[in-house]
Amino acid sequence: MKLAGGLQARFLLIIALALAVLLLLLSVLMQRQERTQEEVIEVTRDAMTGVASESLRRHGEGMVAQLQVALTNPLYYFDLDAIGVLAGSALDQGDARYVLVYDTAGNVIHDGSEVIPSYGKRMDDAFADEVIASDSLLVQFSEDLMDVSMPILIGGERLGGVRVGFDLAMTRSFQDRAVDEMRDRLDRLGSRQLFWVGAMAAGVLLLGGLTLYLLQRWLIQPIRQLADAARQIEAGRFGVHPPTSRRRDEVGELIRAFSRMSESLARHDREIRRMAYTDALTGLANRLAFREALDERLLRIRGGGRQLALLFADIDDFKRVNDTLGHDAGDDVLVQCSTRIRDAIARHADDDALLARFGGDEFVILVHTPRDGQDVRTLAMELADVLVAELGKPLEVQGRQVFLGTSIGITLFPDDASTATSLMKNGDIAMYQAKVAGKNCHRFYSRAMDLAVERRVNLEHELRGAWERGELSLVYQPVYRLADRTLVGAEALLRWNHPVHGQVAPSVFIDVAEQSGLIETLGPRVLRAACLEAMHWQKLQPRGAPLSVAVNVSSRQLRHGGELAQIVADCLRETGLEPSRLHLELTETAVLGDEVHASQMLARLRETGVKVLLDDFGTGFSGLSHLRRVPVDGVKIDRSFIADILRDPDDLALTSAIIAMARSLGITVIAEGVEKAGQYALLRERGCDQAQGYWLGAPLPAGEFRALLSGVR
Incomplete structure (x- = not known):
């Protein structure tokens, strides 16, 4: 019994120990x-x-x-x-x-x-x-x-x-x-x-x-x-x-x-x-994707002897589509242009060529050195020629044909630049030079372009404040009636006497003013100065026929026609000039670029009582239909036609047709650039109303023009 009891106790002890272990294990398990x-x-x-x-x-x-x-x-x-x-x-x-x-x-x-x-x-x-x-x-x-x-x-x-x-x-x-x-x-x-x-x-x-x-x-x-x-x-x-x-x-x-x-x-x-x-409209790579791909490819080929060509293409006159047909039509044009560019690249470049849309109407193409050993410069030039030809073909938009073009700038790696930023900048500069060259063409980047851009930037900087510094002034070129060679008015022309460079050509600084928007500041000042000067002429000839003063208006000012009409009305009120003595000259190409908008703006200008003349007439593919739709008081025949009327039958015929067309509509015809007596006689014979040019009188400063009126000169 003792043994049994001892075994039982031991068993119980073992059971107790097992239970303790079990409880411990359960406790540990629960905690775990x-x-x-x-x-x-x-x-x-x-x-x-x-x-x-x-x-x-x-x-x-x-x-x-x-x-x-x-x-x-x-x-x-x-x-x-x-x-x-x-x-x-x-x-x-x-x-x-x-x-x-x-x-x-x-x-x-x-x-x-x-x-x-x-x-x-x-x-x-x-x-x-x-x-x-x-x-x-x-x-x-x-x-x-x-x-x-x-x-x-x-x-x-x-x-x-x-x-x-x-x-x-x-x-x-x-x-x-x-x-x-x-x-x-x-x-x-x-x-x-x-x-x-x-x-x-x-x-x-x-x-x-x-x-x-x-x-x-x-x-x-x-x-x-x-x-x-x-x-x-x-x-x-x-x-x-x-x-x-x-x-x-x-x-x-x-x-x-x-x-x-x-x-x-x-x-x-x-x-x-x-x-x-991705560009949402065309499905092409966008600027971000193109930049990353360009960085990656430059890193991959650097030192490998391969070359790259970057083509920077900008659709010419694309804004005109948006302004006249609407943005939906503009989107359709961009899609069609992207398709034509993609097809041209597929036919003339390797599969690794990259096309991207940078936004707006800008497309960028990246091509490598061809595997057949062809020079990348030659490939880029051939591709640019194809793109100019393809994008110059008419586009079907909203049931009508639209004619555009493209200006392309080309830059090469590593000849022109070694970084993506420099390549893209150079392509943009070269594209701008293609625009300056007349659009619908291509230009290769050269280091001289950098200097030209720098000069243009400096010129824009110096042009700001030039009026306040007294560097800008007006000269007046006499305008005569051909029938009796009577002085009937003058055209106000802006001149810039730079303190370092001397006289800056108007074609240079006027273009800078147009592109930078400074013309919107200079225009009203020129207009006011010309009107004030015309009031002095009236005091010198109180009993004579009142002389008119003609002032050029830029296409940029015309786009804000409502503001321009108000500026003209305020200027006439402040100076006291009779509205009929103020002639506003607008280039024909600016007016005919959007006839509907231009007609409305010109009508508002004429409501002020001023007269509107079409300048450089004949250079914008003019026709009788244009003159019937656009309300103007006169046209100025471009000097390029007057220069050769004595020896070129075509120019003489075109000049005669313009005179006859204008007279049939009852509007005044003025000839520019009369340099010879023969030109004067021929224009008078053909019935031209008025003329101006160096043979009749060079542009004069305000004091000398007043002297001319008073008979001192």
């Missing part, structure tokens, strides 16, 4: 399970937070970058309807709390709503100051908001910016629900496992080991795999393949949900990249 669950939840929460934050940030940056590109033209032309459509479309997306388009001062232009309650108000939220001051993409966070903004630039000039606010509460709510759901499911799973462990006390050691094994295999390992995949996605590697599972339990659902989320992120990343690197 709780720790494992918390680790899983923490890892999952961190992974989901990182993925969601990065996804929202990329989504926001992509949306704002797309809005910045789309809003550039509407903001430049202050098209509130187009801005509102774009802002409203972005605002309709579920995670956007607000969309603001603002100007350079931080005032709201549009907020995506129909009534725009915040229009004109300055942004005054916590992010506003940094948004207004930022010159690049800016992402800012608060407790419940992510604000993404980007300035809107065109040609280096800041027009304003766009900002979008994204609600973080939705993202956090989604994360909390997912974590809570996972916590509940893990709790239920742990409870079931502990229940079976407690119910099967006899096999606790085996069951514990098996439980740990199964937990490791079914839960910890998949979660860790998901965490690894999440970290890779967070690092931007969206092509990672997350773990897959056919399990029908909660972990399997979690794995499949994570896989779907990963695929969605990858798809959105591809879409964002496509939008960021």
Whole structure:
């Protein structure tokens, strides 16, 4: 009995020890399970937070970058309807709390709503100051908001910016629900496992080991795999393949949900990249994609002996299509042009040639040294000739033919430049020289072009303020009536006496003023000075026929016809000059470029009482139909026809036809550039009304012209 009792005690002791071990194991197992669950939840929460934050940030940056590109033209032309459509479309997306388009001062232009309650108000939220001051993409966070903004630039000039606010509460709510759901499911799973462990006390050691094994295999390992995949996605590697599972339990659902989320992120990343690197209208690469490809190719071929040619093509007179036919027609033209360019490249260049649209009407082509050993310069020249020919053919737009052309600048690597920035700058310079050369042609870049651009920039800089410094002045060329050689007026001509370079040719500085917009400042000053001088003439000849003064008006001023008419009316009122004594001269090409718009503007000018003359008549393919549709009081025959009327029958016939056509319409005909007595006699014989030229009188400063009137000279 003692033995038995001793064995029993020992057995009981063993059982007690086993139970103690069991309890200890159960305690350890429970602690391990709780720790494992918390680790899983923490890892999952961190992974989901990182993925969601990065996804929202990329989504926001992509949306704002797309809005910045789309809003550039509407903001430049202050098209509130187009801005509102774009802002409203972005605002309709579920995670956007607000969309603001603002100007350079931080005032709201549009907020995506129909009534725009915040229009004109300055942004005054916590992010506003940094948004207004930022010159690049800016992402800012608060407790419940992510604000993404980007300035809107065109040609280096800041027009304003766009900002979008994204609600973080939705993202956090989604994360909390997912974590809570996972916590509940893990709790239920742990409870079931502990229940079976407690119910099967006899096999606790085996069951514990098996439980740990199964937990490791079914839960910890998949979660860790998901965490690894999440970290890779967070690092931007969206092509990672997350773990897959056919399990029908909660972990399997979690794995499949994570896989779907990963695929969605990858798809959105591809879409964002496509939008960021592709021109939406033509499907071509855009400026960003082209720049990256150019950098990569330069790095790849540097030192390898291969050459590149960059062709910078700009569609000539494309703005005329938008102005006359509308932007839909302009888009159709761009699509047709891109198709023709793509086809030409496919026929005449290698497969590795790259075509991109830089925006507007600018296309850029990159070609390599051909594999057959042909010189890249020759290839670029042949391709440019083909493009000029193809884009010069008529386009069918809205049932009518449109004739355009293209100006192409060509630059070579490494002959002209060794960096992408320099190549693109050189191509732009060469393209501009092609425009200057008459358009619809190509020009190769040369270092002399840099000097020409620099001179032009310096000239523009010096032209600003030249009027205030007294360097600009007016001279007056007499205009005579041919019938009796009576002085009837004068044309006011602007001259620039540069303190260093002396007299600058008007053809040079007037072009600079036109291109830079300075003409809009100089024009009203010239007009006022000429009207004041004409009032002095009236005092010198109080009883004679009143002399007229003619002032040239640029095409740029004509485009703002309403402002021009008001400027003319104000000038006449301030100077007291009779409206009929003021003649405004506009070039024929500027007027006939858009007859409908020009007719309306000229009608408003004539309402002020002034007379409108077509200058350089005959150079713009003039016809009777044009003169019937455009309200003018007279035409000035271009000097190129007058110069050869004594020896060229064609010029004489054309001049005679212009005189007859104008007289039949009851408008005045003035001949420019009369340099010989024979020209004067022939024009008088053909019935020309008035003439001017060096044979009749050279342009005179105001004092000398007054002396001419008073009979001193």
